[in-house]
Amino acid sequence: MTLRYGVIGTGNMGQEHIRNLGAVDGVEVTAVADTDAGMREKAEALTGLTAYPDYRDMLGAETLDALVIASPNHTHRSILADAVATDLPIIVEKPLCSTVEDCQAVIAAASSRAAPVWVAMEYRFMPPVTRLIEEVRKGTVGQLRMLAIREHRFPFLDKVGAWNRLSALSGGTMVEKCCHFFDLMRLITNSDPVRLYATGGQDVNHLDETVDGQAADVVDNAFVAVDFANGTRAMLDLCMFAEASRDQEEITVTGDGGKVECGIPSSRLSIGKRGFVNRMGDILPMLSEHIPVDEKLLQIGDHHGATYFEHVAFRDMIRTGGRPAVTLDDGLRAVAMGQAAERSIREHAAIVL
Ligand SMILES: NC(=O)c1ccc[n+]([C@@H]2O[C@H](COP(=O)([O-])OP(=O)(O)OC[C@H]3O[C@@H](n4cnc5c(N)ncnc54)[C@H](O)[C@@H]3O)[C@@H](O)[C@H]2O)c1
Numbered sequence: 001m002t003l004r005y006g007v008i009g010t011g012n013m014g015q016e017h018i019r020n021l022g023a024v025d026g027v028e029v030t031a032v033a034d035t036d037a038g039m040r041e042k043a044e045a046l047t048g049l050t051a052y053p054d055y056r057d058m059l060g061a062e063t064l065d066a067l068v069i070a071s072p073n074h075t076h077r078s079i080l081a082d083a084v085a086t087d088l089p090i091i092v093e094k095p096l097c098s099t100v101e102d103c104q105a106v107i108a109a110a111s112s113r114a115a116p117v118w119v120a121m122e123y124r125f126m127p128p129v130t131r132l133i134e135e136v137r138k139g140t141v142g143q144l145r146m147l148a149i150r151e152h153r154f155p156f157l158d159k160v161g162a163w164n165r166l167s168a169l170s171g172g173t174m175v176e177k178c179c180h181f182f183d184l185m186r187l188i189t190n191s192d193p194v195r196l197y198a199t200g201g202q203d204v205n206h207l208d209e210t211v212d213g214q215a216a217d218v219v220d221n222a223f224v225a226v227d228f229a230n231g232t233r234a235m236l237d238l239c240m241f242a243e244a245s246r247d248q249e250e251i252t253v254t255g256d257g258g259k260v261e262c263g264i265p266s267s268r269l270s271i272g273k274r275g276f277v278n279r280m281g282d283i284l285p286m287l288s289e290h291i292p293v294d295e296k297l298l299q300i301g302d303h304h305g306a307t308y309f310e311h312v313a314f315r316d317m318i319r320t321g322g323r324p325a326v327t328l329d330d331g332l333r334a335v336a337m338g339q340a341a342e343r344s345i346r347e348h349a350a351i352v353l
Contacts, residue, residue, distance in 0.1 A: 003318060006031040006064045006088075008055040008079055009071030010043035011160050013093055017068050018046050019300040020307040027315055031062040036160050056082060064088055066318055070120075072163040073170050077102040084110040084117065089318050091118045091310075095179040096331030098171030100339050103332040110328060118314055118324035119331035123180045123249070124187060125306035125313070128262040128269050128291040132251060135260045136188055140271055142257020147188055147234040149181045150250045152242035155205040155220065165206055165216035167342070173219040173238070174198065174345070175338030181236050182226075182337035183330060188253060191230035193337055193353050198224040198344040204241040224341050259285075264304050267291045 005021055007014050010032050021029050032043040033055035040051035052058040059082060067083050069076065069092040076097045083090050084106070096119050097103045110117055123129055136144060156164045156177075163169040170176035186192060200222025209216040224236040247263035258273040272285040297305035313325055340351040 003027045003065040003315060004030040004063065005066045005068055006033070006055075006058055006062055007043070007068045007070065008033050008058070008083075009069060009075075009093075010034040010039045010051065011036070011070070012157065014039070014068070014070035015042060015046060016301045016303070016307050017070055017311070018043065020297075020311050021068075022046075023296070023300060023308055024311045024315055026319075027066075027311070031058050031064060033058040039160060055079065059083075059086060066091070066314075069093060072159070072161070073098040073176060074163065074168075077106060080106045080117075081109055084113055087113070087115050089115050089118070089314075091120050091314050092331075093120045094122075094183075094331065095171055095175050095335045095338065096328065097335065098169065098175060100332065100336050103328075103335050107328050107332060116317060116324045117328050118317070119326045119328065119334075120310060121180060121183045121326045121330070121334070122303040122306040122310055123184055124326065125309040126264055126304040127293050127306075127309070128264055128267050128304070129184070129251065130309075131269055131291055132253065132260050132262045133188060135269075135271060136253050140258060140273075141253055141255030141260055144189060144232050144253060144255045146252075146254045147185060147232060148237070148250075148252045149184060149235070150237040151177075151181065151248060152237075152239045152245040153248045154243035155240050156218065162209070162211045162216075165209055165211050165218060166214055167217050170218065171335065171338060172342040173240070174200075174222065174224070174341035175335055176218075177240075178222075178224070178236060178238060178341065179331075179334035179338045181238075182341075183326070183334040184251070185226060185228070185234045185236075185337075186330070186333060189228045189230060189232040189234060191228040191232060192333065193226045193234075194229050195350055195352050196224060196226040196337065196340055196344060197350040198222055198341040199348070200224075200238070200341075200345045219342075219345060222341070222345060224344075226337070262291070267293060267304070
């Protein structure tokens with residue numbers, strides 16, 4: 001049976017979901033909703049459907065098997081309040097909400113439902129990242145000690161209503177953007193953070209922009225150092241005025257036995273073992289390989305094929321009745337780390353989590 005999906009919010013990310021769902025076997029987008037007329041038109045052009053201006057009318061009128069929520073961060077709490085009242089599996093874009101308090105309200109509202117809620121964390125599903133995590137799990141680096149994540153990229157894109165320019169709406173850059181990296185840190189270290197220190201600021205981007213009379217106030221560069229309960233140290237290096245970079249994301253995992261690193265979009269993965277010497281006597285990575293991603297998947301999304309792989313896993317969960325790969329609790333913890341990093345930047349102080 002083809003699973004029928006309803007998509008709420010059909011801006012940048014909602015359209016990426018629609019295009020990727022078109023590539024996944026056994027699913028079909030059968031309803032879409034967006035408050036913005038221009039984005040409704042785009043969704044209608046992609047799907048051939050008539051889009052609903054109000055998602056509540058969509059929920060009342062349509063027979064669906066799953067919901068995708070890709071509206072702005074500050075709308076997740078109220079939209080989820082209606083969505084969790086249905087019995088449909090839900091995939092909601094990161095961050096789960098823009099504040100910890102809102103995440104907790106959603107978790108409380110969802111506590112009695114049987115159907116799963118999956119928080120979309122696309123970076124987990126990028127093929128080079130998936131492979132890096134497999135290597136760490138296999139013990140390739142030995143005892144994991146350090147994890148470094150660098151994102152050096154272009155400034156925030158334009159969004160409907162410019163919601164990503166105001167921390168009050170997005171949660172701030174550490175929540176909005178970096179929840180991905182905090183989620184990856186928890187996943188890769190297999191531990192939870194105990195303390196973090198962040199230094200950052202808004203030094204280059206959006207300096208003269210205002211939204212409804214309010215000045216844009218989002219951090220555009222930061223270093224965040226995190227101590228994890230199992231003794232692993234992690235660090236994030238974010239720069240959003242660094243589009244002239246070889247790779248946008250670089251992840252390096254180092255343990256007492258070696259190192260695994262990957263880069264995106266180059267899709268390179270290298271593995272080095274301490275003490276490994278090649279025939280020439282050089283100490284080099286043992287392996288450096290290109291992780292292939294289907295060109296079609298690269299074209300239909302901005303996340304290195306990840307949205308497709310995430311949807312295949314979400315569909316399989318619906319079919320088999322399994323658990324979400326990224327739970328509401330994971331979503332909450334990533335927001336909590338982001339909120340702590342925002343506070344650390346403001347207060348110039350380490351935050352105990
Ligand atoms: N996983 C990722 O890497 C990634 C990338 C981009 C965006 N996102 C997330 O996806 C979500 C959407 O971001 P975007 O980039 O598509 O923003 P966007 O502004 O391009 O699109 C959001 C859409 O939601 C619509 N909307 C607002 N309120 C609504 C409501 N009450 N009901 C229905 N539609 C509503 C807007 O009109 C707009 O079309 C955000 O939570 C964002 O953080 C995730």
